[in-house]
Amino acid sequence: MASAPSARGGSAPDAQRRIRRNRWLFTAPLVLLCFLGVVLVWEIVRGNLSEATRAHWPWRLQLMGAEPLASLLAVAAGAVLARAQYARTVRPALGWRAEFVAGHLPGPGKDWSVGVLNGGQHNVVVEHVDYRLTLARAPAAGQPGEDDGWTGLAGVGEQLVAAGLRPTVDFRLVGMGAGYPLVATGTYETVGVGVFSKRFLDEVRAFHMRIQVIDSVGDTHERIVQCLEGAREAVVAPVEEAHPVTHSVTTATPELPAARTEQRSDRPPA
Template sequence: MESEQRVVRRNTLLSRLLNTAAAVALAMLAYSVIHDNLSDHLQNTWPWKLKLLDIQSATTAALAALGASLARAQYARTVRPALGHSGRAVDGMAPLGQRAWACHLTNAAQDVAVISDISYLVAFRPPADGAPPRAPGAWGPALHAIAEIAAAGLEQRKDFMLTVTTAGMPLPAQGRRFLGWFTEHAMQVVDEVYIRVQVVDRVGDTHERTIACLKAADRTPAHPDPELS
């Protein structure tokens, strides 16, 4: 269920338009080269009698279009977000002195990104008392995931806590955003919380990654983990 980061949508104006312009410019250059190397008789027949650009102008246009397309691709790589997540056992978040597993969404890149969509999917552990297994959940917003977990007998802000993250929230450069925490009791019921997040970078490209909040979680933490640097 967890996935690597991928580009799901590129900005049409800044990507496809530049690539189309580069393709047209190269086609015009090829046409001009072929046209100037034809005999006079063929140059007077259709479609070669159509004069577009001379070779020098066509070369200039092709180089300019290719340069713009490559510059855009290089800049997009520079501002590309680097999405990941981290988790650790912590004290002081859950009530009644309970130790909890806390999870953060991270952006290790050098530029800010903006969350455009985020959805949650909850997977439960098999009941220990032989009861029928819980039905698999469905992707939905944070409130939907909270309701599903609460329906399994857990209490928000006592056994677990999921932050309500919505579209439009910024993800700072080399920063992180808190996603939630789960106590030992909650992790005996909840097997995994998958979060599928989409962010838009500075050039308008949309990146997506699905993370697993409880991946490698210490479900019976004996001591808190050190603060991540």
């Protein structure tokens, strides 16, 4: 396939990020820790006042004794730190892999196949998947917003059909619904996202998939996959089947020595 300049339309950050934390497993311990910290400051200030001052309002208010306050503060701080450490341990490592493969779409050539994987140590569950399409013939525009142009599997399928691309011929998408588990296999085996023909690469400038997953502690992580990233680079171009070349073999025949001819004369020598 001829190499073409890599045109990235509608660029998006190609990196995993945490977009939401579980409010009960993260917010509640943190709020409790902040509350106990405020109580500690109050008791320290109140304990350094004179007896006469503590006899007046609001310094007469004793929120908590020193011993139970210290115990609760230690428990809350330990819960917050333990939760943060565990969340880092179970955090997924969302990645993607793409290459040219043969036999996934009709036709003799190779097609661009994209898959995602979870390289973390624990399983995650898919919460939401959507797509964003930018056609090659679309007028160049500014960088789209973070939430602009995203649609579901059915919506992007309608956009591709309207652009003249045929399902199962020019492209094939794999749907992943909510609740689908991305297993941490510890290998590089991927879950298919889609297969795209060379005509698809010519007609589409950029095709993004945004996948959101929930880990074991309830945090939501997001990864935007640039499905056509690298497909137009010469270093990953498919190795096409070479046409058989007929070699003409020329056999050199050695030249035979010329036959010597003798002339005889019947006349006697002079």
